[in-house]
Amino acid sequence: MTDKASNSSQGPTQETLQGARGLEAEIARAVIGQERVVHEVVLALLAAGHVLVEGVPGLGKTLLVRSLASAVRGGFNRVQFTPDLMPSDISGHIMFDMKTENFRVRKGPVFCNFLLADEINRSPAKTQSALLEAMQEQQVTIEGRTFPLIPPFLVLATQNPIEQEGTYPLPQAQLDRFLLKVFIDYPEEGDEQALVRQVTAGSVGDRLDTSAIRPLLQAEQIPRLQAHIANLQVDEQIVNYAVRIVRAAREWNGIEAGPGPRGPIALLRAARAEAFLQDRAFVMPDDIKAVAPAALRHRVRLSTDLEIEGYQPDEVLADLLNNIPAPRQ
Template identity: 65%
Template sequence: NPIEQEGTYPLPQAQLDRFLLKVYIDYPDMDEELLMVKQITSDSVADKLDVSSIQEVLKPEEIISLQRYTSTLGVDEQIVAYAVNIVRTTRDWSGIETGSGPRGSIALLRAGRANAVLSGRRFVTPDDIKAVAPAVLRHRIKLSADLEIEGYRADDVLKDILSNVQAPRV
C-alpha cells in the first residue's frame, strides 16, 4: 500500500540479502477480487474474515520435520556448481551494477531443494534451480541506471542469464 510506505525507506542491500525469496504478489483479477469482497463483507463485522472453515494442512512439528528432510536432500556436485555459476555470472553481467553474493548461491540451493520436494522428487535438477532463480536473485542484484531507464527489470536480466549459463546434464 503506497500510503503506508510514507516515511519508510528501502532496506539496504545487505539486509535484503538475508531474505530467502522475493515473491511478487499482484492484485487479484476482477473475479477474484469480487469473490474476496463478497466473502469478507457478508455476515461479518468490520474486516474480520471468517476463517473457521480453514483446515490445518500440517502441524508445526510436521513442518519442522519437512524442513529437516529437505535439508538432507541429495544434490549432485554439478547442480551445486550450476547454482554457483548462475550467481557468479550476476557479478560480471553487463547491465548489472551489483551482483549477488555467496548468500545467493546458498539460497538458490535451499530453494531448489524445496522445489524438488514440492515436485515429489528426492533429488534436485537444473530445472529446480532455474524455477526458483528469479525469486531467489531478483532482490540480490542491482541493475545499472541505463537498464532501469530503459524499463528493464531484474527478472528480464535473470532470464537472459539463465538462458546463457550452461545447465549440467545430470
C-alpha cells in the first residue's frame, strides 16, 4: 500500500526523499542477512531516535553503523565501554596547552554523527548517564561549558545478552531514552554464505569493508528529512490507538511495569518513519503495529512468574496487540 508523500516547498527535495528510502537497500549490500535490524536502525535515524541493540558479539553491529555513516557521509566513532571508562572519556575534557599557555578543549568521541557505544552495560552508571544525557539533550557540558552536538546524532548502544557477569544493567528510566530496542541474531545459512564470500573475497584480514556503499545523502540533509517526517499526517484515531496500546500494557496480565508516556510518543515517532519508508504521507494502524515490538519491548518489565517460565516481552506484546481493537473510523 503506497501513497506518495507530498513535497512542500521548504521540505527536502524529491531526490533526498528517494535517497532516504534507498538507505535500507544500500546498507543491506554490506550488512547481509540483517534486513530487520537495518530497517529498524534506519527508522531510528529518520525518527531522530537512538537504538539499543541486543545480540551476541560478531554479528556486524560495527559494520552496520559504519555502513550507515558511509551512506549519509556522517562522522562515525566507536567507544568500547569498560568498567574503568570515565565520563570524560566520552564527552571530552579541558587540558592545559603548554605552548599557548591556555586551556584547550579536547572533544571526546561523542562529537560525531553516529556513535557505536559497544557493550554499554559494562560501564558503571556514572559513565552510562553521561552518554544518555548527551542523547537526550543533544549537547555536552565540559567543565561548565556547553557544546551542542551536530545533528544528526544517533547512538547505537549494544548489549550482550549472554555474558551478564560484571555488568551494570541499564535502569528502566535510562532504557526509556532509546527509541527502539533491536534484536540482532545470526543470519540465515544462505545469507551467512554470501556474507563470508563477500568479506573474504580479495581482502586481507577481517577488516570491515564499506567501500561498496554509495553515499545517498549528506549528513546535513538528515535534520530537514527528520523534520519532514515529523510533520507527516497522523489522524486522531492513530494517536488514540497508540495511547490505548500503552495504557493496556500497563494493566496487562504478565506485565509488572508498563511503558511511561514516552511509550506512545516513541510509537508515533517510529510509526511516522515507518509510514515514510512505506512511501506514505500519513500514518496507518499497520505502522503502529509494525513498530510496536521494537518501540515497547524495552519499556515493559515482565512479572517474575512469566520471566521464570521463559516468556519474552515480544510474546506478551504480540498477545496484547492481538487483543487491542484496531482504530474505529
